[in-house]
Amino acid sequence: MTDRTRLPTLCVHAGQRKGPAENGLNTPIVTSTAYDYTGGEGVRYPRYLNTPNHQVVAAKIAALEGAEDALVSASGLGSISALLFGLLEPGDHVILLDGLYGGTSDLIDGLLVPWGLRHSTWDGDPGTLAGLIEPRTRLAWVESPTNPLLRVIDLAATAAILNERGVLAAIDNTFATPILQRPLALGFDLVMHSATKYFGGHSDLLCGALAGSAELIDRIRPAAIRLGSSLNGQDLALLERSMKTLALRVERQSASALELARSLAEHAAIAEVYYPGLPEDPGHAIARRQMDGFGGMLGFRLAGDRDPGRFLAALEFIAPAVSLAGVESTICQPSRTSHARVAAAVRERLGIDDRLMRLSVGIESLEDLVEDLGRALGQAG
Ligand SMILES: Cc1ncc(COP(=O)(O)O)c(C=O)c1O
Incomplete structure (x- = not known):
């Protein structure tokens, strides 16, 4: 298990290999796609996910998650695809948390359902989970906090129910x-990341990751290889470098998000704030138990008298942009971006309308963020 006080150290050092000849401190970037196979080290090839830079980043991610092994893909969706195709067979059944990231639902409905996967939707209450398990239920897929409403799921309770039933x-x-x-x-078997987000952290990398036991990662690896979603040496080296500042960035983003959530909750132009760090948030007690901070993402809904378009146009440096978790603050309407392909009725049920904003808090000065939001909210009326 990872000692959480050592996470910043692991960010910098875990997995790293020093330059063999030049005594440099950084891992060398190996750009080769062709490797000598006669030296007894087996066949190396980037798509086989076994190049030196892949191994370094995988080791860092495994160390941070307290996992035996990890796999890095060319996108978060690449990682999810590898996991689902690697572990499931046609006819199998999975349980999906209601309101998953839109791309995950789209992958399942667009590719895995026609392939033969069946699924049930779970409302996130551990009390209703066991009732959804069928003889061929192999896996349950959750997010916490969720995108974009920052809902918190009780992970230890969820894992206990699933572990007991072999799901x-x-x-x-x-x-x-x-x-x-x-x-x-907390008892989960597998962790997935869109490493495009906080791991990359600078809005310039597309990548994904999986971490878990060596046995599960070995079962997933052939699908990852077949799906061909692998990264080259330069991108892996960039990911390794970005991850060295992961703890610093996330701690700062999380601290600023808490302050912004508090100030938005008081603002007359805001109807609702979604942030598990607020004591009145329904997920607060569970988040306190299972998280070491509440994260750099927050949601809020504009009051009825504010115009979403005018609000976004009035922001000076918080950029209206898809994606999240960069060092720069960004904002988006999930109804038009991450959840645009989700059926309108589902969006309505989840409360994802044009007034709902998802703010990804960057590492800028808190004062500037408060000022930019306050000015834009004023001009949106
Ligand atoms: C929560 C979450 N999961 C998965 C993904 C998919 O990751 P990627 O875009 O790297 O494929 C995203 C992308 O926005 C996301 O926000």
Whole structure:
């Protein structure tokens, strides 16, 4: 199990290899796609996920999540695809948390359902979970906190129910990161990341990751290889470098998000704030138990008298942008971005309308963030 006080040290050093000849401190970037196979080290090839830079980043992610092994893919969706195709067979059944990231639902409905997967939707209450388990239920997939409404699921209770019944517990840990939440220690079997987000952290990398036991990662690896969603040496080296500042960035983003959530909750132009760090948030007590901070993402809904378009246009440096978790603050309407492909009726049920904003808090000065939001809210009326 990862000692959480050592997470910043692991961010910098875990997995790293020093330059063999030049005594440099950084891992060398190996750009080769062709490797000599006669030296007895087996066949190396980037798509086989066994190049030196892949191994370094995988070791860092495994160390942070307290996992035996990890796999890095060319996108978060690449990681989810590898996990689902690697562990499931046509006819199998999975349980999906209601309101998953739109791309995950789209992958399942667009590719896995036609392939033969069956699924049930879970409302997130541990009390209703056991009732959804069927003889061929192999896996349950959750997020916590969720995208975009920052709902918190009781991970230890969820894992206990699934473990007892032999159903794999898998979680998209993108929003929390291992700095704030380590699901394997709470009983989960597999953790997935859109490493495009906090791991990359600078809005310039597309990548994904899986972490879990060596046995599960070995079962998933052939699907990851077949799906061909692998990264080259340069991108892996960039990911390794970004991850060295993961703890610093996430701690700062999380602290600023808490302050912003508090100030937005008081603002007349805001109808609702969604942030598990607020004591009145329904997920607060569970989040306090299972997280070491509440994260850098928050949701809020504009009051009826504010115009979403005018609000976004009035922001000076908080950029209206898809994606999240960069060092720069960004904001988006999930109804038009991450959840645009989700059926309108489902969006309505989840409360994802044009007034709902998802703010990804960057590492800028808190004062500037408060000022930018306050000015734009004023001009949106
Ligand atoms: C929570 C979450 N999971 C998964 C993904 C998919 O990751 P990627 O875009 O890296 O494929 C995203 C992307 O926005 C996300 O926000």
